[in-house]
Amino acid sequence: MALRTLFLDLNSYFASVEQHVQPALRGKPIAVAPITSDSGCCIAASYEAKSKGVKTGTRVGDAKRLCPTITIVDARPRLYVRMHHRILAAIDKHIPVDRVHSIDEVSCKLDRTQHTRAACETLAKAIKHQIAKDCGKTMRCSIGIAPNRPLAKLGTDMFKPDGLAIFDDADLPRAIEHLSPQELAGIGPQTMKRLQRQGINTIADLLQRDQKQMRELWGGIIGERWWYWLRGDEVHEDKTRRRSLGHQHVLAPDVRTREGARAVAFRLLLKAAARLRHENYAARTLTLALRFTREGIGQAGWNSTSWDAATSLGEGAVDTPTILDALALLWDKVPHDTPLLVSVTLGDLITPQSATLPLFPDEAKRGNLSKAMDSVNNKFGANTVYTANMQDVRAHGAGGIAFNFVPDLNFADSVKARQRQGAEPPLTDAQLDALIETGIAADR
Ligand SMILES: [Mg+2]
Incomplete structure (x- = not known):
């Protein structure tokens, strides 16, 4: 079980981008919301806000009650996409990005020279350093390195912010067996309830089951895949096609x-x-x-x-x-x-x-x-x-950000910008880049 996959997850991504471009907000509790009235929902919270109980999905009104000093920032999807591309470029200086999972999550395949723990540590530090240099010190990330992607992703969730988790032969399964299965990507509250009814509360409980039992627990092939993944095996997945x-x-x-x-x-x-x-x-x-x-x-x-x-x-x-x-x-x-x-x-x-x-x-x-509708919308706005x-x-x-894809700039715009259309033109790409540069200058 060699170390084969590196998973990188930006910490509090949208909130971090806002803190980056607005240095006055650094170190302060902030939340980003597409609709900033009390009934709107926060789509990201800074660590300072998270420590007061504000999370993704908290309503703006509740966030203000939990944390009276919080600043609620209007979401700017195009800015986040712009920064996303800059982050990809920074990572790419050290390792090719194999897959983009969302605006703040990517995975990379390690090559044969990167399979040792020492090489992985060096690589992870180099990537973090590059992101800090090219994208700003506020842009922190957690990196997980493991024999397969689900375990690498799990690693990014274990230490935040700015974490690094490496699971190799010697660590598995000891390093993960105390965790709840709900920590695994794709295991939501419904699946978790089903597992609990079968007496499963930890990953250690899951490891007791054989392939057939795992398939029955999930009611399908995905359970069997987890049997392999938890043991550090790679399971063939269709990599070329978005499903x-x-x-x-x-x-x-x-x-x-x-x-x-x-x-x-x-x-x-x-x-x-x-x-x-x-x-x-x-x-x-x-x-x-x-x-x-x-x-x-x-x-x-x-x-x-x-x-x-x-x-x-x-x-x-x-x-x-x-x-x-x-x-x-x-x-x-x-x-x-x-x-x-x-x-x-x-x-x-x-x-x-x-x-x-x-x-x-x-x-x-x-x-x-x-096709005609697409070209008009691409040219004149979504x-x-x-x-x-x-x-x-x-x-x-219109301005909602889907977390499972990276919006093309043509399709991303914010609700507020849309509502203001005609009143105030949206920032150009060059202006967005200038904002990011200003944030980098403030690091020095
Ligand atoms: Mg993240």
Whole structure:
């Protein structure tokens, strides 16, 4: 079990970028929110705010109660994307980035010369130093190095901020067996409840089970994969193909209605469909998921009920009308509760070569219309052309940052910037870069 994977996770990413470009905020409790009114949700909190109990998902109003001195900062997705590219460039000076998992998470494959613990320590320190130099000392990261990616990722969560965890033969499984399975990526509260019902509370309990039992625990192949991963084995994964692409959005209080949620779902799907074409894929499934508020529970989202359904998109759809039609059919099944969060995912992605070409002229026309909409939106801003049913919710669901992908600059914009459109032009890339440079100058 050689050390094969390095996983890097930026600490409190959006909050750190804001502290970097606004040196006056360094060392202070801050939170970043796309909607800064009390009902909005924090999407990142600085360590100073985290120590007062503010986390991702805390409502702005609650954050102010928990930490009265907190500064709430308007989210600036384009700035975060700009910094993301700078961070990738810094890492790349030491090791090629193999996969970008989200705006603040990447993984790299170690080569044969980097398999020893000493070599890994040197490499991790060099990367951290490079990021501090090129991107600012405020941009700290945690690095995990392990025989496979799930364990390397686990390592990034163990020491924060500015952590380094290396798991090699001598450490496994001792270094991880005391942890809760919920520390593992992809094991959410639902899976955890199921594991607890089977008497599993720690990774040590999981290690007692054989492959067949692991498969039964998860109800599928993923359980068996965990059997291998926990032992430091690599499991073959399809590395060349993105398997899904989607967006989710927490609804602002004034659109927590069935109609409001519906319009946001269409908006999100429109954005996902444009990305699908931009990245040159076709999708074979569409999944719609919602979370609903439960009466009497204040911390919405963390004590909510959920619902989801999926539908086939045939041999591979790329055009917006076909995908929106599928959503309209799915929407009829949505329960009549108070919606809180909407998520749409285009799944089972294939490359267009393997998708069937449109058989009917009408389908070809639909494809051309979608491409035309994309080019107008790319040129004049994300929401210049939109479908009629989205008119009321253009401002909602538009600035949300999906954590499972890195937004292309063409698709990223902030809610506030959108609301101000016409009043104050958004910063240019050069101005964003100048802000980052100012932050670096302040380090000296
Ligand atoms: Mg992070």
